[in-house]
Amino acid sequence: MAHETDSVDKLTSLYQSQSPAAFIAFSMEGLPKDNEHAERFDKGDHGGSSKCDYPCCNDRGVCNSWGWHALIIGGVVCCCACCCYVTNGFNGVWTYWPF
Amino acid sequence: MNPYISVVVKPTLFCNTGCKHCYHTPEERVEGRMSAATLENLTRLVSEEYEAAWFIWHGGEPLTLPMQFYKDAMELQERYFGKNTYRCGNTIQTNGLLLNRRLMAYCREKQINIGVSYEGPYNSVLREGDVEGALSKLSAKDNRYSVSATISRETAPKQAELYRYFRDKGTNVSFSPVIPAGCARCNGTVPDPEEYIRGSIEAFDEWLHDRDSKVPLVPHYLYVLNYLGDPTPSDCAHTSCLTKWICVNPDGTIYPCAKACPEEFAMGNVNEIGHLSDAFRSEGFRRILLGSVQRREKCASCPVYKFCNGGCSMDAYHECGLENNGGDSCRIFKEVFGHVSAEIQKVLDEKQDLDALNPFVKDAILGKLVNPRTVTLRCRWRRSLSSRPSAGAGIRRRSSPGRAP
Secondary structure, three states: OOOOOOOHHHHHHHHHHHOHHHHOOOOOOOOOOOOOOOOOOOOOOOOOOOOOOOOOEOOOOOEOOHHHHHHHHHHHHHHHHHHHHHOHHHHHOOOOOOO | OEEEEEEEEOOEOOOOOOOOOOOOOOOOOOOOEOOHHHHHHHHHHHHHHEEEEEEEEOOOOHHHOOHHHHHHHHHHHHHHHOOOOOOEEEEEEEOOOOOOHHHHHHHHHHOEEEEEEOOHHHHHHOOOOOHHHHHHOOOOOOOOOEEEEEEOOOOHHHHHHHHHHHHHHOOOEEEEEOOOOHHHHOOOOOOOHHHHHHHHHHHHHHHHOOOOOOOOEEOHHHHHHHHOOOOOOOOHHHOOOOOOEEEEOOOOEEEOOOOOOOHHHOOOEOOOOOOHHHHOOOHHHHHHHHHHHHHHHHHOOOOOHHHHOOOOHHHHHHHOOOOOOOOHHHHHHHHHHHHHHHHHHHHHHHOOOHHHOOHHHHHHHHHHHOOHHHHHHHHHHHHHHHOOOOOOHHHHHHHOOOOOO
């Protein structure tokens, strides 16, 4: 019979060569060093907040003019008044709510 | 350092039951356990030469040993492999009769897998004891284990029914036939190969088209991955296991396989060798290598060889001799794998609706469609095997236009 006198090392090599795919060592190589995966998709000079695209905001993300400021403040006051009205003085917190 | 080894540890050959198909005869299943020194030597030897290891605690019945044995084993692993290094893992393969909540909680904490050898409604065909009762005492939280079902002559035609049973319980299940060794050598439990093939194909067909299945059916799922060229190790029988698996008996004797491995292939003793690599240079290992190499030379022209790698040496040894192929296990693999690969190829060729398949097969095929090279290679093999002109052509043309046919 063939291989009867072969050494164990030779037989091991022969065995492994008979099914090379079963002896492939898989390893995680990691990402290529020059990859761009860690870069921001909106890279550029900014202070943390992304740029607001609405016309009411300026580049710093705050109101564009005093008119917009007044509109925001007026909106908040109006909202509070409506809530107060609907809840009848915030459910009794404002004891002398007249309306 | 070598990359990886699977170590089947038999800490005792004693068993609390007497299965009809056990590899070990009643004379071998005597009381006696692995000593602390042997356990430490084994852990040290493995850790010195291998980056990673998987310990499979087998037997006999491994849970006849006190829980402290496994606590000691885990401490040794932490000492030699390092704590939380994930260099080693563990599975306890049990008959399930001695499982309890305390042990399950410990296994959960230490991330030890539990494999239960049982056959659901047909458990009494091969085994003794009320494993169903033992499992029912576990809480839903504890109920995390996979099942190895051994298919006998009686259950060979009932594999689809067994699949449905474990699918409904949400338990991962693997099927393997009784092999003609140990107690099963002549007691009529070895399944008829034709019936086994029919039952196995029937179970696969049901699993393949079971869209709601949440369990991978093994070995069929591994066959699917194997056919698609996934670099996933196949089941131990078809993965060229020599040099990658060892089995250690309670006295420290090393064998190349846990499956009824005879004395002539013994590779030394962990208490007597200086390095684990010495075991792979022993005369016993040379003997099993020699027979396996000779068998695989005869297999080389077989179209299935690249998928089975010559099959299991121990199956061959017990069927028709180590250096001979063509036994029942060879026939079963050819038929079942042939059916599995033909079905998968049909899905690829006919561009079938993948949503009609079970999610495991669907994911495997989708994964390979984005990596068409391996599909192309396998398609070529399939064409030569079945002489079907359309096999794989659509996939190759669409996915890798510049590749030579």
